[in-house]
Amino acid sequence: MKLVFLGTGGGRFSAINQRRMTGGFRIENLGGKNYHVDPGPGALVRTYQFGLDPRNIDGIFISHAHTDHYNDCEILIEAMTKGMTKFYGHIIGSKSVIEGYEKWGPAISKYHKTKSKVVSLKDGETAVCNNCLVKATPTVHGDPAGIGFQLDYKGFKISYTSDTSYFKKLADYHKGADILIASVLRPGVNSIRGHMSSNDFIKLINEIKPKLAIMTHLGLKMISKNPISEAKRITKITNVKTLAAYDGMSLDINYNNPAKPRMVSLKDVDAPYHGSNRDLSKFERKNTRKLAIKNGEIDELKLN
Numbered sequence: 405m406k407l408v409f410l411g412t413g414g415g416r417f418s419a420i421n422q423r424r425m426t427g428g429f430r431i432e433n434l435g436g437k438n439y440h441v442d443p444g445p446g447a448l449v450r451t452y453q454f455g456l457d458p459r460n461i462d463g464i465f466i467s468h469a470h471t472d473h474y475n476d477c478e479i480l481i482e483a484m485t486k487g488m489t490k491f492y493g494h495i496i497g498s499k500s501v502i503e504g505y506e507k508w509g510p511a512i513s514k515y516h517k518t519k520s521k522v523v524s525l526k527d528g529e530t531a532v533c534n535n536c537l538v539k540a541t542p543t544v545h546g547d548p549a550g551i552g553f554q555l556d557y558k559g560f561k562i563s564y565t566s567d568t569s570y571f572k573k574l575a576d577y578h579k580g581a582d583i584l585i586a587s588v589l590r591p592g593v594n595s596i597r598g599h600m601s602s603n604d605f606i607k608l609i610n611e612i613k614p615k616l617a618i619m620t621h622l623g624l625k626m627i628s629k630n631p632i633s634e635a636k637r638i639t640k641i642t643n644v645k646t647l648a649a650y651d652g653m654s655l656d657i658n659y660n661n662p663a664k665p666r667m668v669s670l671k672d673v674d675a676p677y678h679g680s681n682r683d684l685s686k687f688e689r690k691n692t693r694k695l696a697i698k699n700g701e702i703d704e705l706k707l708n
C-alpha cells in the first residue's frame with residue numbers, strides 16, 4: 405500500500421498562494437483499489453505531475469465543503485467514470501459536500517452524481533466501499549457537517565481527522581488506527597478555531613497510539629517554522645513515529661510494519677501533458693490518437 409501526498413498546504417491562504425500544493429492525497433493499492441482523498445485546487449494537475457493517473461481511481465472521499473478540500477472533485481469524477489460514459493466508482497462525502505447543508509455546498513453537481521455510487525455520511529455512520537469499510541468521524545470545524553474518515557481494510561485502519569479542533573471524544577472515533585493522518589495547521593500551542601496545533605496533535609496521538617502519525621494541511625506559520633523539526637519533537641514526546649508530509653511525498657507501507665515506511669520523494673515527472681516539455685508537439689502528433697484510443701477517449705476524435 406502507498407500513501408502519496410499531492411498537496412500538504414492548509415487553509416484558505418495556503419491554497420490561494422500555493423506556498424504548498426493543495427491536491428489532497430492518494431491511497432494506492434489498498435486491497436487493489438486506489439482512492440483520492442480531499443482533492444483540493446490542483447489535484448488533477450498534481451496527479452500527473454507526480455506520475456499518477458487520475459483514471460485509475462476507484463473512489464473519491466471528500467470531508468467537507470471547503471474549497472481547499474473539494475475543488476477538483478468534479479474533474480476527478482469525470483476521470484474515474486471515463487468522461488461520464490461508464491458507471492463506476494464510489495463518491496463518499498459529508499452531507500454538505502453531497503447534498504448541501506445550510507450555506508455549505510453542495511460541492512458536486514447533480515450531473516456528476518449520476519455515474520458513481522454516491523454516499524453521504526454523518527459522523528458515526530459507515531459505508532462499504534469496495535473491500536473497505538469507511539466510517540465517518542466527527543469534526544468541529546467551520547462546515548458543521550464536516551467529517552473525517554477511518555478506512556478499515558481487513559482490520560488495517562487508516563484514519564484521517566480532516567480539519568477539526570481537538571476535542572475530548574475525537575480519539576474515541578479514531579481508536580485502533582494503524583496510521584493517523586491529521587490536519588495540523590499550526591506549530592506548538594498556537595491553536596486556532598476549527599484546527600489543531602501540534603500540541604493538540606500530541607494529545608491525540610497519545611490517546612490513539614497509532615503506529616505511524618502524519619501531519620498535513622500545514623498552515624503558513626507551520627511552514628515557516630520547519631514542520632520536520634516539529635514532527636521530530638512530536639515523535640520524541642509521544643514515542644510514535646511522526647512525519648510532516650511534504651508535496652510529492654510517497655510512502656510505501658507494509659501492513660505488518662507501518663512504523664517503518666519507505667519514503668520516496670517523487671520528482672516532477674517529465675509528463676508529456678506538460679507544456680514545459682520542448683518536444684510536446686512532436687510527442688502530441690505521434691501519440692495523441694493512439695493514447696486516446698487506448699483510453700477509450702474516442703468521442704473527441706469523431707468527425708461531426
Ligand SMILES: [Zn+2]
Nearest residue numbers: 468470545567
Ligand atoms: Zn476546512
